[in-house]
Amino acid sequence: MSFLILRDIEKKYVVDKPVLRGFNLNVAAGEIVCLLGSSGCGKTTLLRLLAGLEVVDGGELRLDGTDIRKQAPHRRRIGFMFQDHVLFPHMNVGTNIAYGLHMQGWSRDVISTRVEELLKMVRLPGFAKRGIHELSGGEGQRVALARGLAPNPRLMLLDEPLASLDRKLREELVQEVKELLQEMSMTALYVTHDHEEAYAIADRIALMHGGKVIREDTPQELYRDPGSAYAARFLRMGNLFPCLGSDFGLLPSWLKQNLDFKGTEAHVLIRSDSLLASPLQENQREIEVPIRVRSTTFRGRYYEMQLDAFDFYTPNRSWPLTLDLAATDASPLFLAKLEAKGPEAEILTIYLDVSRIQLLEK
Amino acid sequence: MWAAAPAVFLAVFYFFPLARIFWVSFEPGGVGDTGYAPDFSYWGRILEFTIRQSVVSTMATLATGLPIAWWIHHSSGSSKKWMLSLLTVPFVMPAVVVGAAFTALVGPNGLFNQFLMSLLSLEHPPLNLLHSFTLVVIAHLFYNVSVVVRIVSNFWDQLDSRQVAAASTLGAGTWSRLWSIEFPLLLPGLLSAALLVFLFCFSSFGLVLILGGLEFTTLEVEIYRQAVSFFNLRVATALSLLQLAVTFLVMNLHTRLQSESSRPGVLAMEPESERLTQMPRPLVRFLSIFMWLAILILLSPLIALLLRSVTLGHSLFSLQHFVGLFRNSVNNAFLASPATAIGNSLKYGLAAAASSLVLGLCMTFTVHCAPKRLGHLLDPLFLLPLGTSTVTLGLGYILAMGQMRTSAWLVPIAHSLIALPFVLRILLPTIRGLSPALKEASAVLGASPLLTWWRVELPLLVPALVVALVFAFLASLGEFGATLLVARPQHPTIPLMIFRALGRPGLANLGQALALSTILMVLSASSMLLLDHLPGVSREF
Numbered sequence: 001m002s003f004l005i006l007r008d009i010e011k012k013y014v015v016d017k018p019v020l021r022g023f024n025l026n027v028a029a030g031e032i033v034c035l036l037g038s039s040g041c042g043k044t045t046l047l048r049l050l051a052g053l054e055v056v057d058g059g060e061l062r063l064d065g066t067d068i069r070k071q072a073p074h075r076r077r078i079g080f081m082f083q084d085h086v087l088f089p090h091m092n093v094g095t096n097i098a099y100g101l102h103m104q105g106w107s108r109d110v111i112s113t114r115v116e117e118l119l120k121m122v123r124l125p126g127f128a129k130r131g132i133h134e135l136s137g138g139e140g141q142r143v144a145l146a147r148g149l150a151p152n153p154r155l156m157l158l159d160e161p162l163a164s165l166d167r168k169l170r171e172e173l174v175q176e177v178k179e180l181l182q183e184m185s186m187t188a189l190y191v192t193h194d195h196e197e198a199y200a201i202a203d204r205i206a207l208m209h210g211g212k213v214i215r216e217d218t219p220q221e222l223y224r225d226p227g228s229a230y231a232a233r234f235l236r237m238g239n240l241f242p243c244l245g246s247d248f249g250l251l252p253s254w255l256k257q258n259l260d261f262k263g264t265e266a267h268v269l270i271r272s273d274s275l276l277a278s279p280l281q282e283n284q285r286e287i288e289v290p291i292r293v294r295s296t297t298f299r300g301r302y303y304e305m306q307l308d309a310f311d312f313y314t315p316n317r318s319w320p321l322t323l324d325l326a327a328t329d330a331s332p333l334f335l336a337k338l339e340a341k342g343p344e345a346e347i348l349t350i351y352l353d354v355s356r357i358q359l360l361e362k
Numbered sequence: 363m364w365a366a367a368p369a370v371f372l373a374v375f376y377f378f379p380l381a382r383i384f385w386v387s388f389e390p391g392g393v394g395d396t397g398y399a400p401d402f403s404y405w406g407r408i409l410e411f412t413i414r415q416s417v418v419s420t421m422a423t424l425a426t427g428l429p430i431a432w433w434i435h436h437s438s439g440s441s442k443k444w445m446l447s448l449l450t451v452p453f454v455m456p457a458v459v460v461g462a463a464f465t466a467l468v469g470p471n472g473l474f475n476q477f478l479m480s481l482l483s484l485e486h487p488p489l490n491l492l493h494s495f496t497l498v499v500i501a502h503l504f505y506n507v508s509v510v511v512r513i514v515s516n517f518w519d520q521l522d523s524r525q526v527a528a529a530s531t532l533g534a535g536t537w538s539r540l541w542s543i544e545f546p547l548l549l550p551g552l553l554s555a556a557l558l559v560f561l562f563c564f565s566s567f568g569l570v571l572i573l574g575g576l577e578f579t580t581l582e583v584e585i586y587r588q589a590v591s592f593f594n595l596r597v598a599t600a601l602s603l604l605q606l607a608v609t610f611l612v613m614n615l616h617t618r619l620q621s622e623s624s625r626p627g628v629l630a631m632e633p634e635s636e637r638l639t640q641m642p643r644p645l646v647r648f649l650s651i652f653m654w655l656a657i658l659i660l661l662s663p664l665i666a667l668l669l670r671s672v673t674l675g676h677s678l679f680s681l682q683h684f685v686g687l688f689r690n691s692v693n694n695a696f697l698a699s700p701a702t703a704i705g706n707s708l709k710y711g712l713a714a715a716a717s718s719l720v721l722g723l724c725m726t727f728t729v730h731c732a733p734k735r736l737g738h739l740l741d742p743l744f745l746l747p748l749g750t751s752t753v754t755l756g757l758g759y760i761l762a763m764g765q766m767r768t769s770a771w772l773v774p775i776a777h778s779l780i781a782l783p784f785v786l787r788i789l790l791p792t793i794r795g796l797s798p799a800l801k802e803a804s805a806v807l808g809a810s811p812l813l814t815w816w817r818v819e820l821p822l823l824v825p826a827l828v829v830a831l832v833f834a835f836l837a838s839l840g841e842f843g844a845t846l847l848v849a850r851p852q853h854p855t856i857p858l859m860i861f862r863a864l865g866r867p868g869l870a871n872l873g874q875a876l877a878l879s880t881i882l883m884v885l886s887a888s889s890m891l892l893l894d895h896l897p898g899v900s901r902e903f
Contacts, residue, residue, distance in 0.1 A: 053802050073805040074813075080806040086799040090821045099817075103808035151808060 002026035003064060003187055004155060010058035011045055019045045020211040023059070030185045032178065034198040037208030038234065043191045047157045050189070051080045064154060074103070079153030083160045085144035087132045093119070093143050094128030100151035118146040121180060138169045145177065149184065156181065156188040162197065174200045195235050199223070207231055229267035229360050238272035239321055240360075252311035252319055254287050258354055266361045272322055274356030275305075277329030286351040291321065293341045293348070302326050305338070310347060323350075364727040368744070368782075371721055375779050376747055379758025380606070386761055387599035409604065412580040415495070415570075416563035419502035423559050424552070426503055426656075427510025433653045434511060435518040441650075446512065447894040448657055451664065453508040454890045455883060456840025457568025458857040462864060462879035463663035464501055464573055465492065466670040471872060473666040493575030501569050504660060506559045513558070517551030518544070550619060557616045565609060565751045568842040568857070572864060581605050582843070585753050590847065595761070602754040609751065617742060664883060671876040675869045683873035684881075698852055700874060703859040704881075707839055710855060714777035714838035715831050721778065722785030722830060723823075729786075730793050741790070748783035755779070756847025770853050776844040781834035788833065792826035793819070832889050840882060856882055 009023035019042040027033050035043040048054040050061070052073030061069045068076055079100075087096050094115050101111045112128075119125050122142040135143060141161055148156060161177070162170045178201045181188050192198050198205050199219040207215040207222070215227050226232040229240055243251050243259075243266055251259075255268060276286055294306040303325040308318040325334075340346055434445055452460070468474050468491040475487035482488070491497045521544065567582040574583070581601055589598035672679050687700040725744050729737050747755075755776060760767055796819070804814040842857045849858060856878050863875035 051802075051806050053805070072810070073802070074808045074810050076806075077808070078806060080803065082799050082803065084799075086797060086803045088800060088803070088818055088822075090818075090824075099804070099809070100807035103813070147807070 001065065003029040003031075004189075005060065005062040006046075006050075007060040008058065009046070009049065009056060009061065011042070011049060011054065012057060018211055020049075023212045025206055025213055025216070027187060027189065029187050032181055032186075032188045032190060032201060032203045034202035034205045035189060035191045035208055036193070036195060036198040036202075036205050036234075038193055041208045042211045043208050044159055047080070047159050047189060047191055050155070051078050051157055052076050053080075077151070077154045079148035079151070079156040081141075081144050081148045081156070081158040081161045083163050085140040087135075087140060087144060087147070089132050092128065092132065093124075093130045093135070096132070096143060097128075097147045097150050100147065104151055114150060118150050121149075121183075122146045123176070137165050138173060141165065141173065142176075145180070149180070149186065152184075154187070156186050158188060158190045160191055160193070163192070163194075170197065171200075177201065207234070209234075225358070226269070227360065229269075232267070232269050232360060237269060238274070238323075239270040241268045241270070241319065242266075243268055250317070252289075252309060252317075253313045254289055254311065255357075258285070258287055258357065259359055266359055269358045269360055270321065270323075270352065271356040271358075272304075272324045273326075274353045275323040275325055276351040276353050277325065277331070277334060285354045287354060287357075288349050289321075289352055290347050291350055292318075292343070292345055293338050294320075295341065296335075296338060299324075300327070303330055303335075307350075364724045364731065366724075368721050368725045368728065371779075372744075372747075375759075375775055376750075376755075379755065379762040380750070382762035383599045383602050383754065383758050386595060387603055389596075405604075408579060408581055408584050408601070411578065412564060412582075415498060415502075415578070415580060416560050419499045419506070419563040420556055420560045422499055422503045423506045423510055424556055427507045427555070428514065428552075430507070430653065430656065431511045431514035431518065433649065434515040437650075443895070445653070445657060446508075446515075447891050448661065449508040449511050450894065451508075451661065451887045451890060452504050453506070454836060454840075454886050455505075455664070456857055456886065457566070457842050458572065458860045458864075459667070459840065459879045459882050459886070460501055460505060460663065461569055461572030462860055462875050463667040463883070464497060464504075465864060465872070466876055466879075467663045467666035468492065468497065471670070471674065471869070473670055492573065493577060495574075495578065498570055498574050498578060501573050502559075502563045502566060504663060505566075505569070506562055507660060509559055509562070510555045513555040514548060514551050517548055521547050554616060554619045557612055557619065561609060561612045561616070564612070565605070567751070567753050568861070572861065581608075582751055582753050585751075585757060586843075586846065589753075589757050589760070595757075598757055599761070602751070602757055605751050605754055613748075664887075667876060667879055667883060671873070671880040674873045674876060683877035686870075686874060687877055698854050698859075700859055700878060703854045703856050703878075706853055707856040710774045710777060711835045711838040713774035714781060715835040717774065718778035718781040718785050718834040719827065719831050722782055722789055722834075723827075725782070725786050726789040726793055729790060744786055745783045747779050752776075752780060752841065752843030753847060756844035759844070759848050767848070768850060770850065772848045773845055773853070773855070774838065776848055777838035777841050778834065780841055780844065781837040784833050784837060785830040788826050788830040789823065792823060796822055829893050832893060836886050836889060840886060 004025075004027040006023060006025045009020050010018060011020040012018040023042070023046060025033070035046065037043050045054065049056050052068070052071060056069050061067065063076070063078070087093075088099065091099070094112075097115045097118055098111045101114060106114070115128055116125070119127050122145055124139060124142055124146075127139070127143070132140070132143075145158075145161070148158075158177070162173050165173065174197055180186075190198075190201055192201075202219055205215075205217060205219055205222050206213045209230055215222065215231055222231070223235070226235055226237060229242075232238070232240060241251055241255070244264070251268065255270075259268065290310040290312065291307040292310070294308055296306075297304045305323050305325060307321045307323060309321045310318055337348060340348075430445075430449070434442055437445070455463070466472055468489065470487040470490065470492070472487075475489055478484065478488050479486075564580075565582055566580070567586070570578060570580050571583050571586070574580075579587070581604060585598050585601045585605065588594045588601065671683060672681060674683065687704070689699075729740050729744065732740060759772055759776060763769075763772060766772060800818055800822075801814055804818045805811070809817065839855075840857060841855075842861070845855055845858060846861070849855060854862070860875045860878045860882075863871045863878070
């Protein structure tokens, strides 16, 4: 049986506007699961329900085999890390970390050893006497993590803990947090809206939409097959074209020829990395696509290209297409070819990798 | 749980006395009785004078306060802080101290007359400003200018400076920006300040009683005279009703205006004050000197008080009047010695501060923990004593307390009631400013609600509690109106002693009044300055 079981969780603040409806999730001991979703999808609410800061309206909530729905938050032994650290301003770093240990009635010298140990773990040795206001954003979050982990909670909840930090620090800290959680074999639920952060930290990602989990898988598997148009859009995977009926509706002919579709409703995903810089590889099919360049934006590691794709069978229609061209593939010759822009420009041909084109059925 | 103590306290010591006033005024023979034939010209005269006096005082205060507010808005750093603190000093002065201070400045024995006499070798004081309308207005201006400056400059600081910047990019100069952008945006703050000043002038008691003399009678003074001098309780209660009606009307307008003006959109996301760098340097320097001079003039009565308390009856310096206070001779006219009065004041002050702090803490948690709707109802209810005239309150106690009205305890009780709204206004914003996540963080770390209250909420309130304690103590120390009606003659407080000494002839009496006033002034001013520079506490007034 799973360590944490959430079954059919319901929660609403306003009548007829449920925040969570039929939320299901199982978490194994020692697993780091990431709740990924856009703002307002109910992921923070779920953490607050788990911590006991909100009351569950319906459903089952089991931690280590026991029903915790009726337990007061201070008896649950569930750690919580807030978005903006919420350290107690009238205490210093050390007393903040010791707070939860005092609550469990640890003795004084054991506490001070434990505090030093945790400060070492979050790479802030010797910070115990510092005031809260002297800490930088990253240090504050490290102390908050140490404070949450200090009493050895049964489950650690992290609510967008890195959202208020700048990108570079966030990428560094994600790695640290993950290592720390793994080192302590901590079961953790990590909430974020940033899919790259989720890929980096999670053993498993639970993608949330409309108050429930719509997809649950490892980061690699989720990336390989998003499963739905919503997921593909949320994970910013590339271009999506709706197709209706078995004749693929209004798709360009070069796409239709390469699809095998039996259903009635689906989306075609053309990943933004499906552009081939050098066509014609052995044993591989590629698609020839007539295009006109609208704009090219240099993004460092790649060029982002806004294109209009055409189909010679329906000359009056065009399909917007956004593709990334890896900077290493962007030979001067290729770029020069794409130099001509605008409605007057000549129509060019590019090649797409068929293996990067996917059909997402409903 | 929190609500019980303050509810009982307010019911017994606030609502019941007020109800008694209603009751008495509607008894047979009272104004509510149909057989009563009111003398409308008498009522009209008093009301007209009270309103005229308040309107003129308010206008004068606004006219003085606005330029200073403008300057404060445009200055920054420590000079801004000090200017604001110094300007606030008069506001925390007890009314009797202000009365004594003006006597020390412009009275027959005042600094001004003494200076003119020695300069022109005159036999008699050339100026007699005491007991004049002008002096009442000037004293009110002195008292309330900080209200205008604080409210308006704070409002100004919070305006979105980008709007002013936008106006100047559209070609508006300093004056048209001031007139077309800043003034309209400031209007709610301006009105709110004006209403407050009007309210303070309308219910001003001690100042008018001391500086206005017999000729000028406001509602408050008349209530006192009718109740104490003529023991005409019916007329007094009727006047109290009128007083209550006007104050509640103005208070209501004020709170409505406040909720209007705090609508989002008026306030900037990031307040950032426009600095004076665009102005030519010599002009800035000139204006700065001018403003400090203005502040000096504003504080001159207090300076005069200090000087006269050590020079009265002597050419140079003497602590004679201070030493005299502790000679422990019971002055027959007062039934008590000054030292007793000081002792009483300290005793009452401590009792009032302690009880209003405990009650205020209970009120704070009541309002804070109550459901939102109820909290919105309770907050103004708890603030009601702020708008009630102290003389009316004292009158209510005389009418309502039966045997207890001779008790010495009534004084600190009245004082703590008067201090309560201030305590609430200090504690409530502080606790509302605490992030609810702090409580949650404590809970998830294993602390029960009681432990969370004890270890997280209460410690974070400590600075505000200190400020509230000092404020309540000062309020009690300087309270005059209610004390005058409630205190027994043999148990006077410092303000009562000052008032009586000021009303008697002779240099010795005046010296005693000045010395006592100086002690009160130094106590009030130093604690206020200290609190203003204490970190971590914001006040809502």
